[in-house]
Amino acid sequence: MSSRARHGGGFTLIELTMVIVLMGVIGATVAVFVKGPIDAYFASARRAALTDVADTTLRRMGRDLHNALPNSIRTPSTTPAGQCLEFIPTKTGGRYRADTDAAGNGDKLDFSTPDTSFNMLGSNAALPVDQRIVAGDVIAVYNLGIAGADAYQESNTAMVTAVTGESAAPVETGIAISAKQFPLESASKRFQVIPAAEKVVAYVCRDGNVYRTASTTFSSSCPTTGAILARHVSACQFFYSGSNQERNALARVVIEFTDHGETVSLLDDIHVSNTP
Helix, strand or coil: CCHHHHHHCCCCHHHHHHHHHHHHHHHHHHHHHHHHHHHHHHHHHHHHHHHHHHHHHHHHHHHHHHCECCCCCECCCCCCCCCEEEECECCEEEEECCCCCCCCCCCCCCCCCCEEEEEEECCCCCCCHHHCCCCCCEEECCCCCECCECHHHCCCEEEEEEEEEECCCCCEEEEEEEEECCCCCCCCCEEEEECCCCCEEEEEEECCEEEEEEECCCCCCCCCCCEEEECCEEEEEEEEEECCCCCEEEEEEEEEEEECCEEEEEEEEEEEECCC
């Protein structure tokens, strides 16, 4: 084979250089057009993730506040102000027997003297498991959030010591409580049940997180010892406005999330019933 034939099968350094240059130009051109859509995709994904976290956080808070004991929501003074919202949760409620029947039967809730038991109208066993009244729960009657009728001060609450069984029709459930003379009767003969493990719940914004902390006592200093409900919180504010008629109230949550330059801000007005 001649040297001309051997040479014709390869390529020169100039050709190689031109190919490299052309590939670089093409790659740079493609990158210019592709970078924008790719950046937009990741930015959109971050915003969607932040929105999902924000929505989940607000839904959880709304669900909790709808189950709050009437007149128990408050925003304690913290530094800075408006960074904590706390309340007394309830898991169920019911109506108590207010009087005996014509034959003098039935265990009524006596407001004239310290009482240790009463009948709840209806079946406790028929409730969902997580709503059933058990020993250690706390009964609250006609909470107004004022002196003499304030669950935080335990002036209108009593601990359940036992659920003593159910009667036949009409179905009633016996509830044994620690001796208590409740100060005020409920016009609708209602009571609420505070779970033993969560007597006060606090939502706290601090250090870029939203914390949900539950206390087993009726005291709270808005701690951050509970679970982190949300991260990447760049701003947060809680407001609470109770009605003068003590029947309805409005809790407002303003929260902002920021991640890699992407920010999502949400505001939610949560209407709660303060009918005791």
